[in-house]
Amino acid sequence: MLADRPQPGRSPTEAPRPEPKIFHHSFAADPLSVRFALRTALARFLRQLSQDEAGTLELVLAEVLNNIVEHGYGDTGNGTITLSLVRDHRGLSCSISDDGVELPHSCLDLGIDDSLRPAPDTLPEGGFGWFLIRDLVEELGYHRENGRNLLAFRLPLKPGSIS
C-alpha cells in the first residue's frame, strides 16, 4: 500500500506508524483464556474499527470461541484454539482452528433456516450463537482435515479506515 512506503522528503522517524494488520494467537480452550484472547484481539484493531464494528467483532469471536470451548472440547478440559485475524481492504478475515470434535453440519445450516431461529416469546435461554454469527459475517466456511477444524469468515468493515 502506498502509505506504507517511506514518503519522499520525510525522515523515517516522522513517517506515521502503520496500523497493525495481522493478529495471531494460540490459547487454552477455557472461558477465561477466551476472555483474554478477545481483549487482546480487540486492543490490536481498536483504532481501525468504529465502536459498532468493535462490538460486532467481539460478539462474533466470543460466539465462535465459546462454542469450541463448550462443544468442541466439551468435558475433556484441555485443548488449544488458534485465532488469526488479517485486516485487508474489504474487512477483517478471521480464521479459527481447533483439534476438538467435528462441527456438526447442522450448526452451519442452523443459521440459514429461519424457522429454527429461537423465538423470543418462548423465552429461549440459548441457541442464539450460530444465528448471530450467520447474521453478522460474510463468506462463512468450514473445513475439517486431519482431525483439525478450520472455520473462516470475513467481517465486513466500512472502507477508508485503513492506510
Add this chain to the structure above:
Amino acid sequence: MNLYAESRGGALVVSVNEERLDAAIAIRFKERMREVTSQPGGRVVLDMSQVEFLDSSGLGAVVAVMKSLTPDRRLELAGLTANVERVFRLTRMDTVFVMHEDVEAALRAGLRHVG
C-alpha cells in the same frame, strides 16, 4: 461475580458490577441472582449500566433469571450500554423485556403504575 442489591421504591434494584456478562460468568450470575431474589418482593430492576459486553451465554442467563422469578414478579432492565442493547436487538429479545434508560427512570415508571 459482583452484584449489589437494594430495595428502592418498592423494587429490588440489582446492580451488575461487572464489565462483562459472558460465558465465563453466566452460571455464577444465575446462582447469585437466585440468592438475591430468594426473598419475596416487588419487581426486580437489573441495572446493567456497568456491563460493556454481553454474549449469548450472558443473554441466556438474563432470560433464565427472568423465568426463575415467581410469575407475579417482573424482571426489568435498566441502563443498557449500546453494545449490550445491540445483542438484545439482534436476537429480538428486546421485545420480551421491559427496558428503561436508567434506574431512576425504572423507579419513576413503577410509581406511575402504582398511581
